[in-house]
Amino acid sequence: MYKHILVPTDGSALSDKAVAAAIQLAKLAGARLTAFHAVEPYPLQGAYAAEASGVAELQPEIFAERSEEYAKRVLDAVASAAAAANVQCATHSASSRSASQAIIEMARKENCDLIVMASHGRRGLEGFLLGSETQKVLTHSSIPVLVYR
Numbered sequence: 001m002y003k004h005i006l007v008p009t010d011g012s013a014l015s016d017k018a019v020a021a022a023i024q025l026a027k028l029a030g031a032r033l034t035a036f037h038a039v040e041p042y043p044l045q046g047a048y049a050a051e052a053s054g055v056a057e058l059q060p061e062i063f064a065e066r067s068e069e070y071a072k073r074v075l076d077a078v079a080s081a082a083a084a085a086n087v088q089c090a091t092h093s094a095s096s097r098s099a100s101q102a103i104i105e106m107a108r109k110e111n112c113d114l115i116v117m118a119s120h121g122r123r124g125l126e127g128f129l130l131g132s133e134t135q136k137v138l139t140h141s142s143i144p145v146l147v148y149r
């Protein structure tokens with residue numbers, strides 16, 4: 001039924017669980033996967049925030065380098081887990097101030113027919129029913145979304 005599953009990940013423990021579930025589902029359905037990580041661009045108010053908190057500001061180049069390294073590490077882990085399960089998996093990252101918008105755009109661009117993502121992510125404020133990115137994807141997606149808890 002589902003042939004191409006998009007699995008967005010922020011690298012959090014809960015995302016990892018959703019990734020594992022997406023791999024199993026893809027295996028059962030004979031689907032392929034696209035793993036996606038949205039890289040946050042350099043914070044607009046980075047300099048002010050750093051000054052206010054007294055924490056040294058991360059240079060934009062170093063920030064970009066670390067974000068790219070993080071994206072690669074997170075996506076490589078999905079690719080290896082998928083390969084171990086014999087599931088075809090492509091990986092993509094894109095820079096965006098809105099992870100949810102980037103997720104929806106990626107699903108459209110890659111013609112995915114299902115998005116599998118976790119209810120929460122790195123911030124994981126359990127008091128909220130859903131993380132803000134998951135909530136926005138559910139609101140704006142035109143394809144089915146499976147929310148993993």
Ligand SMILES: Nc1ncnc2c1ncn2[C@@H]1O[C@H](COP(=O)(O)OP(=O)(O)OP(=O)(O)O)[C@@H](O)[C@H]1O
Pocket residue numbers: 008009010012014015018036037038039040099103116117118119120121122123124125130131132133134135
């Ligand atoms: N940068 C990102 N790239 C790809 N997927 C993401 C990204 N951020 C979040 N997600 C996806 O959304 C899921 C839920 O994360 P979300 O950001 O909504 O919750 P949160 O981090 O707990 O809370 P907050 O709303 O404060 O960010 C993650 O498990 C992941 O699947």
Ligand SMILES: [Mg+2]
Pocket residue numbers: 010121122123131133
């Ligand atoms: Mg988040």
